[in-house]
Amino acid sequence: MIIYVIDDDEVVRQSLEILLAGEGFETEAYASAAEFLARADARTRGCVVADIQLPGLSGLDLISALRARGFTLPVVVVTGHGNLALAVEAxxxxxxxxxxxxxxxxxxxxxxxxxxxxxxxxxxxxxxLAATREGLAKLTSREKQVLLKLVSGLPNKIIAYDMGLSVRTVDSHRAAVKKKMGGGSLAELVRKCIAVGLLGAESSSQTPSPSKLNANLKETRAR
Structure with missing residues (x-):
């Protein structure tokens, strides 16, 4: 089991590494969340221990980034005295x-x-779960956008309008998503996204409702 220690304080990192090594854990230490995220991939396994107040990306940002990428690594956050609200948010x-x-x-x-x-x-x-994570890691940024909209219940023509793409292009992305995610129905895709914590990682408020998009489509055709 690898424990990923993320803290900008070198003394803290070294102390935790010594403690964990003494208990038989393998460790990797990082000075920032960005440094860890740059190294993490679908094969990354273990547990993250991260200070909640990191420079750049905070511990909260780190958790959100991991979940958005489909990682289900357990994260133990370290908070200072009086930061209970931040701990609850984490x-x-x-x-x-x-x-x-x-x-x-x-x-x-x-x-x-x-x-x-x-x-x-x-x-x-x-x-x-591992296969689902590996499938997510293979998706391009655009394919992941399509996946999130698919599991939100949007039809292809609405996704195409929302993303400024042709329906044929969305169809192509959808086929690539299904192949990389191991096939299955839309319901199966939803189940997989829920299993890895991806569903809901992006705010649904960013996506116009189907009724609003349909209205926009009609308005566009009328011009």
């Missing part, structure tokens, strides 16, 4: 647990082991 975004500074070695180890155990149970219940 849990809402998908963090497995949080721990407040100053923390004891036992408390940190308990949080990590608990997060790893929960993740193991989830993956045991969903044997195709």
């Amino acid at each position: 849990m809402k975004r998908g963090a497995s647990d949080f721990i407040q500074k100053p923390y004891s070695a036992d408390a940190m180890l308990a949080a990590i082991r608990g997060a790893c155990e929960k993740q193991g149970e989830m993956e045991a219940e969903s044997p195709d």
